[in-house]
Amino acid sequence: xxxxxxxxxxxxxxxxxxxxxxxxxxxxxxxxxxxxxxxxxxxxxxxxxxxxxxxxxxxxxxxxxxxxxxxxxxxxxxxxxxxxxxxxxxxxxxxxxxxxxxxxxxxxxxxxxxxxxxxxxxxxxxxxxxxxxxxxxxxxxxxxxxxxxxxxxxxxxxxxxxxxxxxxxxxxxxxxxxxxxxxxxxxxxxxxxxxxxxxxxxxxxxxxxxxxxxxxxxxxxxxxxxxxxxxxxxxxxxxxxxxxxxxxxxxxxxxxxxxxxxxxxxxxxxxxxxxxxxxxxxxxxxxxxxxxxxxxxxxxxxxxxxxxxxxxxxxxxxxxxxxxxxxxxxxxxxxxxxxxxxxxxxxxxxxxxxxxxxxxxxxxxxxxxxxxxxxxxxxxxxxxxxxxxxxxxxxxxxxxxxxxxxxxxxxxxxxxxxxxxxxxxxxxxxxxxxxxxxxxxxxxxxxxxxxx
Amino acid sequence: xxxxxxxxxxxxxxxxxxxxxxxxxxxxxxxxxxxxxxxxxxxxxxxxxxxxxxxxxxxxxxxxxxxxxxxxxxxxxxxxxxxxxxxxxxxxxxxxxxxxxxxxxxxxxxxx
Numbered sequence: 001x002x003x004x005x006x007x008x009x010x011x012x013x014x015x016x017x018x019x020x021x022x023x024x025x026x027x028x029x030x031x032x033x034x035x036x037x038x039x040x041x042x043x044x045x046x047x048x049x050x051x052x053x054x055x056x057x058x059x060x061x062x063x064x065x066x067x068x069x070x071x072x073x074x075x076x077x078x079x080x081x082x083x084x085x086x087x088x089x090x091x092x093x094x095x096x097x098x099x100x101x102x103x104x105x106x107x108x109x110x111x112x113x114x115x116x117x118x119x120x121x122x123x124x125x126x127x128x129x130x131x132x133x134x135x136x137x138x139x140x141x142x143x144x145x146x147x148x149x150x151x152x153x154x155x156x157x158x159x160x161x162x163x164x165x166x167x168x169x170x171x172x173x174x175x176x177x178x179x180x181x182x183x184x185x186x187x188x189x190x191x192x193x194x195x196x197x198x199x200x201x202x203x204x205x206x207x208x209x210x211x212x213x214x215x216x217x218x219x220x221x222x223x224x225x226x227x228x229x230x231x232x233x234x235x236x237x238x239x240x241x242x243x244x245x246x247x248x249x250x251x252x253x254x255x256x257x258x259x260x261x262x263x264x265x266x267x268x269x270x271x272x273x274x275x276x277x278x279x280x281x282x283x284x285x286x287x288x289x290x291x292x293x294x295x296x297x298x299x300x301x302x303x304x305x306x307x308x309x310x311x312x313x314x315x316x317x318x319x320x321x322x323x324x325x326x327x328x329x330x331x332x333x334x335x336x337x338x339x340x341x342x343x344x345x346x347x348x349x350x351x352x353x354x355x356x357x358x359x360x361x362x363x364x365x366x367x368x369x370x371x372x373x374x375x376x377x378x379x380x381x382x383x384x385x386x387x388x389x390x391x392x393x394x395x396x397x398x399x400x401x402x403x404x405x406x407x408x409x410x411x412x413x414x415x416x417x418x419x420x421x422x423x424x425x426x427x428x429x430x431x432x433x434x435x436x437x438x439x440x441x442x443x444x445x446x447x448x449x450x451x452x
Numbered sequence: 453x454x455x456x457x458x459x460x461x462x463x464x465x466x467x468x469x470x471x472x473x474x475x476x477x478x479x480x481x482x483x484x485x486x487x488x489x490x491x492x493x494x495x496x497x498x499x500x501x502x503x504x505x506x507x508x509x510x511x512x513x514x515x516x517x518x519x520x521x522x523x524x525x526x527x528x529x530x531x532x533x534x535x536x537x538x539x540x541x542x543x544x545x546x547x548x549x550x551x552x553x554x555x556x557x558x559x560x561x562x563x564x
Contacts, residue, residue: 073498236503238496296500303498343499356499 041129045136048266052137052145055262059148062255063090063155068248069306070159073355075230076240077439078163079449085158085170089151092171093178097147104183106146108132111195114187118143133192136266145262146186153182153210159355160218164228164436167444169429176419177217185213185408200387200397201404202376204274205263207318207368208404213412215362218353220416225429227352229436240449242303249306253282256313260320273380274321277328278313281320284329285312288336296340304340307360311339314364319372322384327375334371335364366405373401453548453561454522458513459487459541460533465511471532472515477525479564481514491539510541516551518561 067086074082093101098121107114118124126140135142154174161170188196189203196208203209230237239245260278264271289308290300315335316328323331343359346352353359376397378385391397423429435443442448460468465482472480486507493506517525526543534540553563 236496236505237501238503238505239498293500297497297502299497301497301499307499340500 042134042136044127044129044138045266048136049138049141051267051271052141052262052265055258056141056145056148058255058258059145059152059262062252062259063087063152065248065251065255066152066155068244069252069310070162070355072241072244072248073239074162075237075439076450077441079240079441080445080447081167081440082158082162084167084445085162086155088171089155089174092175093151093154094147096175096178097150101150101179101183102143102146104179105186106130106191109187109191109193111193111198112187113184114191142265149206149210150178150182153214154178156214156357156361157218157221159357160222160353161225162354163440164431165225166428166431168427169423172427173419173423173429176422177416180419181213181217181412181415185209185412189404196404196407199400200390201400202322202372202384202387203318203369204321205260205317207314207365207372208408211314211317211361211365212369212405212408215358215360215365216409216412217416218357219351219362220413221420222351222353224417224420224424228354229433231352239303246302246306249309253309253313256282260317264321270321270381276325277323278316278320280325281312281316281328281332281335282309283312284332285309285315285336288312288333289340292337292340307356308336308340311335311360311364314361315368315371318368319375322372322376322381324377324380327377331368331371331375335367338367339364366409369401369405370398373398453551453564454517454519455546455548456515456517456522456525456529457544457546458529458533459485459510460513461535461539461541462509462511464533467532468513468529471528472525475521475525475528477515477517477521479516483512483514485510485512489539508539516548516564518564
């Protein structure tokens with residue numbers, strides 16, 4: 001099928017307005033050929049490419065921001081090991097993405113996993129666009145933008161396993177996860193051949209691929225790893241520096257603009273719409289969480305505000321670019337309140353999700369995905385109209401969105417259990433009692449975060 | 453010679469310092485400590501997890517004075533560090549055997 005005339009829905013397709021304009025400019029000779037021969041790929045747009053390059057750098061910044069966000073919340077003896085969980089993946093996943101997983105995610109596919117056509121960086125043009133969907137940016141830039149998502153997603157999981165995982169085990173597990181969980185799920189949802197993509201599942205910037213997948217995997221990983229000793233012994237586990245966490249949250253908000261508005265893959269009305277809904281969702285999420293805390297505990301906390309803005313951003317991620325600004329506020333508010341309530345689950349169900357990845361990214365990602373199907377608006381993005389039509393209306397879209405959430409959650413959970421068990425068998429996952437008591441900074445890395 | 457050890461609330465250091473100045477007592481060591489007594493501790497709230505820290509932060513002051521000054525210095529510290537709430541702290545006095553000034557080698561009261 002001709003990618004320029006197929007009504008498509010999601011991320012690679014949300015830039016269709018520009019190619020249409022390009023086609024109109026080329027004139028009737030090409031237009032009359034549509035349907036009989038493949039059209040020429042759309043011209044590369046300098047404006048779109050600049051915006052995507054800036055967005056790529058913004059998304060890269062989110063991983064160090066996450067290191068600060070998580071780093072502030074752990075005990076002072078584990079601050080470096082926790083920050084390294086994020087930083088180290090800028091090393092490993094960058095290489096893995098170029099060599100293998102970009103191809104597995106975005107190569108020609110039967111619907112479940114991509115081919116090896118782009119493996120080792122082969123065939124990724126620095127001039128021409130990605131070959132399987134109409135885009136106005138060089139394929140190399142698209143690959144780089146996607147690389148930053150691939151880095152931060154497994155890093156999100158690290159919040160659940162903080163303060164007690166072996167560093168080698170962590171690197172092995174996250175590398176396997178990047179290949180065997182992230183790449184397939186990205187293929188299902190974002191590859192133009194992906195089976196969920198073809199079913200009309202809407203995920204603008206990664207509510208399902210990034211947040212739901214990492215949040216559910218966080219649950220499986222912390223179940224295999226077990227509880228921290230301090231929790232079993234009912235010792236207080238105090239954050240070393242909430243100011244660091246606030247700085248990290250602020251930088252996440254900043255970087256998220258590139259994450260969501262950059263996912264338009266062009267500087268157009270959809271990008272601006274995504275920018276606005278993302279920003280107000282973060283604002284509403286922060287207020288929602290603080291209000292929830294004030295009502296439940298009598299105080300609004302700084303950590304709650306930081307957590308709430310992240311929850312709002314998680315909630316809007318699948319919806320940005322599909323919803324109106326008012327829906328953005330609503331999604332942010334719901335995500336902020338819901339995640340504030342959801343972090344209590346770990347106490348009821350007795351799993352040690354140290355930094356609440358399940359409550360924020362798992363619950364926020366699932367809620368955002370469903371709210372996207374409910375609130376997606378065809379006047380914001382014509383792709384919504386196509387998705388509604390192909391699903392036979394709103395009910396069908398919501399149903400497929402829920403199927404998408406359940407499938408991705410089930411796959412990520414089971415695959416993570418298996419990968420953690422494999423890692424456990426090869427290099428081990430849990431630190432010794434002594435290492436855990438003395439702190440991982442000194443025992444695993446030979447350094448201290450604070451020598452004051 | 454007597455060493456006065458006072459455990460006070462951290463925010464009252466300036467008040468005690470001022471009271472000692474008025475008595476022309478100019479030697480003092482201040483140490484950050486954590487301790488517990490009859491106060492109930494401090495409540496912390498992190499993402500809904502509430503902790504009560506029974507070891508609460510206080511300052512320990514060490515002041516060495518001549519025996520004839522002990523009474524007024526202890527009273528001055530007590531007044532300056534008083535709030536009336538549980539957890540105001542304690543003042544201890546310890547008799548000393550010897551005091552030596554490192555720079556000059558002076559001993560006894562002359563070393564103060």
